[in-house]
Amino acid sequence: MNIQKGTVWHTYTMQCPNIKLSRRMIKDVMHSRIFLSAFDYTKNLYYFDGDRLKKSRLDFQFNTDVTGLKVTGLPFDKKHAACDFTLYSTHILINKILSQNKILQADGTFYSDYVFFALKPFFLGSDDNQKIIIPVISIYENGIAQVNFIDLNDYSNTLNEFIRDNVNYPFTRPHSIICPIEYAVTYLSFDNKISPLFRRLLDYRYYREVKRTLLNNSEPLEYGERSLNGNYVDYMKFSNVKHGLGDIARTIVALVYSHIIKISPREFLLGLDVNKYYSGWQGKPNIFILEHDNQKTKSSLNWLANKRMINALLSKTMGLYQDNIPLRYEDYRMFDDFNYFSAQGVSLSMLTSKSLKQLNLSSGFTVDNFKWDNLVKSDLREIVSFFYEGTIYKINNINKNIELAQIKKEIFEFEEWLRQTSRRSGEIHNYALSLFEHNDIKQSRKSIDSLIKSKMELIKIQETESSDKANKNLTLIFGLIATTSISPILVKPAFEYFKLDDCLRGTVFYDFIDAIYFVISISLVYLLIKILNKK
Secondary structure, three states: OEEEEEEEEEEEEEEEEOOOOOOOHHHHHHHOOEEEEEEEEEOOEEEEEOEEEEEEEOEEEEOOOOEEEEEOOOOOOOOOOOHHHHHHHHHHHHHHHHHHHHHHHOOOOOOEEEEEEEOOOEEEHHHHHHHEEEEEEEEOOOOOEEEEEEOOOEEEEEEHHHHHHEEEOHHHEEEEEEEEEEEEEHHHHHHHHHHHHHHHHHHHHHHHHHHHHHHOOOEOOOOOOOOOOOOOHHHHHHOOOOOOOOHHHHHHHHHHHHHOOOOOOHHHHHHOOOOHHHOOEEEEEEEEEEEEEEOOOHHHHHHHHHHHHHHHHHHEEEEEEOOOOOOOOOOOOOOOOEEEEOOOOOOOEEEEEEHHHHHOOOOOOOHHHHHHHHHHHHHHHHHHHHHHHHHHHHHOOOOOHEEEEEHHHHHHHHHHHHHHOOOOOOHHHHHHHHHHHOOOHHHHHHHHHHHHHHHHHHHHHHHHHHHHHHHHHHHHHHHHHHHHHHHHHHHHHHHHHHHHHHHHOHHHHHHHHHHHHHHHHHHHHHHHHHHHHHH
């Protein structure tokens, strides 16, 4: 089996801190010069015109069926010094916005507050097998971040080679990573901050020398006929850093949040805690098969005729190249024009031969739109999964019933948002609701219900114990107060009856006889209360 034309866009979803997005924050991130462009929920586009950071407000006019988009306000013309990749990255962000609004309405509190950043391109691997990737990071206020690695190439391989070199690419470390010099230097500085101050002082000369080496070996880069602003360097070669795709994704997220969350004095002395930038993360290949052997005209026929290939791609190994594996067919379209499969660790989109011809002839809906539509659906599944994972983390750190009630309210609002916002399209509505039946999400929801119940029981027991302890303390306090009346009617007569006051007469203690009565009264009452409380 051969893949004539296909590619894989890898996505990494991470649980990050809740933040408040602002223009100041976006400008701080952009001034790191790692990014080509950014777009926020207020419809402002940020980009560099030469060395100047500029902002332009865009106006989006969607078609009635939300399958097309007219954009006005784009600032680029021949006078601008923006490179070709800045224009291309803006095109990528617009495609993402179009697909996101097509798939889900941008109302509610989830997709309505966001910022997208497009990074300068990365060149991974050797010249004969080099990948040109533009990372796109999406930051949401509710604490979820996603990094999409947009591969600009399509590949023609055997099925085994395609799985090895593209689907499983994160499991290998490329021999070369050519990246913007700003990224290499920023990462070097960030890596240095992880160490304690004493260690940083010892390593100062080493980091300074590595930085000088990176700067001296950086140079302008060209990619075909497209221009690139700035210098690039192979930072794996000159800094001896061994990174894979997942390492780059986590580094990008950490670098963005390092401009948002400031370093505390404690971290300045003891070293930066990177865990505050992201807690959990999960990678996922999104496979797009545009053309392959045995391609059929309809998606239903495509599925029946290519079960072995589909199983191998979804399992990410040729070891399961067989057609007897139970597989749920997920095609959420009425037009029978492409296959789409979504799972926890992988998504697969396959065009039919008929739809491929239509996309090649179309001037509206393109192959890129096809990829972005299915990428947004795949990313939605990861967002749903991480919402519940993050909720479990929140519940573990809650100690009040009112906070648990707030969590239950947030879950209800999220599920209602997902149900209502996907109603624009029947296929998306079915897909969104089907996510609740996926095993990992179903188990997370079940765990949340059990955790909330057990947490409420625990809080109830703790409150009961606190109440009992408070009652005992009140009993003790009032008992001690009552000792003032016990002294003259109980302790003093007892002393006189046993002639104890006569024993003290003539000594220095007799001058404090009333105080002695009081102390003995307190001791008796305290002992009695303790005995009763134990019972």
